[in-house]
Structures are given as structure tokens and as C-alpha cells.
Amino acid sequence: MxxxxxxxxxxxxxxxxxxxxxxxxxxxxxxxxxKVVIKETAGNPVREIHMVTGEFMATLPSGKKIEAYRWDPGTIFMEKGEKVRLIIYGVNGKEHPFHIENTTIKGTVKKGEETAVDLSFDKEGTYRLICEVHPDKEHNGPMIAYIVVD
CATH class of the missing domain: 1.20.5 (Single alpha-helices involved in coiled-coils or other helix-helix interfaces)
Incomplete structure (x- = not known):
């Protein structure tokens, strides 16, 4: 045995x-x-990154309701000089007017719609995508995404 x-x-x-x-x-x-999927546009490679608007809600022990809006993903990475098409789909919130800090890029994301933003940065650094309706805690934010350029 x-x-x-x-x-x-x-x-x-x-x-x-x-x-x-x-x-x-x-x-x-x-x-x-x-492999990395790249969509060709007029011979120039453009990488697509998809983002959505999201909302978190909770109730405090006191019964007070709180909420916060977010971009998801909250951080994206790209190379200096790279061409990226950021496609943002509005899921939560009626609309989110935004700007990218230290640039002239701005737009609005509306619920149920996609907003496409073409990006290319000549300088390395971290750029903030800021919702103008939810910039801080007092306005159900901060609704800020970070674009890290290396």
C-alpha cells in the first residue's frame, strides 16, 4: 500500500x-x-485612448449625501510628440466643460455623447484635464485627470 x-x-x-x-x-x-493598436490618419499614427465620466455617491452617518465626479482613467501616459486622440464618453452628469491646464485645449463632454480631443505635446510634464463644473471638493470634485508626457 x-x-x-x-x-x-x-x-x-x-x-x-x-x-x-x-x-x-x-x-x-x-x-x-x-500589439499596440494604432489607427492611421493620413499616414500619421494616432493612438486612441478612451475615457469616461463617472460619479461616486455615498451617505454619511449623519444622513448627508455626498457625491464626486471623476474622469476614468484618472491618468493617461503619452510620449512627447506622440499624437493621441482622447475620446471621452459622457456617462454621468449632464455636461462637463473642461480645459487642459497650460494649453488652449478645451471642450465639453455631454451625457450620452463622445467628445474627441486631439493631443500632442512638445514638452514633457504633467498636464491636468480639469472639469470646470467640478474643480474641487466644494463642487463635487475634484474632477481632474492627469496627462503624463514623457
Whole structure:
């Protein structure tokens, strides 16, 4: 009996190792074809980044209701000189007029609509996408996203 138990344990160990190898190989094969998707526009590569407007609501122990609006994702990354089309879909809130700090870029995101913003920065740094309706806690914010340019 002891001999059979050792053989079963060894067989189970070999079987577990086999499944681990097959799983890892399958994952590698599925990921091997991944690449960054770039939409070509007039011969210039433009990367699309999608963002949405979101809202959080909660009730304090006192019964007071609080809410906050956010951009999601809250941070995006791009390279200096890279061309990006930021597509923002309005999910929560009637509308969100915005500007990107230290630029002339501005627009409005409306509920149920997409707003496309073409971006390209010549200087590295962090640029803030600020909703003008929700700029701080007193106005159910801050609704600020960060655009990090390297």
C-alpha cells in the first residue's frame, strides 16, 4: 500500500506540473500576438485612448449625501510628440466643460455623447484635464485627470 501511495503522489505531482506547463504555454501563445493598436490618419499614427465620466455617491452617518465626479482613467501616459486622440464618453452628469491646464485645449463632454480631443505635446510634464463644473471638493470634485508626457 505504501508503494501505491508514493506512486499516486508522484503521478499527481507530474500531472500538476504538466497542467502548469500547458497553462503557461497557452498564456504565452495567446499574448504573443498582442500589439499596440494604432489607427492611421493620413499616414500619421494616432493612438486612441478612451475615457469616461463617472460619479461616486455615498451617505454619511449623519444622513448627508455626498457625491464626486471623476474622469476614468484618472491618468493617461503619452510620449512627447506622440499624437493621441482622447475620446471621452459622457456617462454621468449632464455636461462637463473642461480645459487642459497650460494649453488652449478645451471642450465639453455631454451625457450620452463622445467628445474627441486631439493631443500632442512638445514638452514633457504633467498636464491636468480639469472639469470646470467640478474643480474641487466644494463642487463635487475634484474632477481632474492627469496627462503624463514623457
Amino acid at each position: 505504501h508503494f501505491l501511495t508514493i506512486r499516486k503522489g508522484t503521478a499527481l505531482l507530474i500531472l500538476a506540473a504538466f497542467f502548469a506547463v500547458v497553462t503557461a504555454a497557452g498564456w504565452w501563445l495567446l499574448k504573443a500576438g498582442d
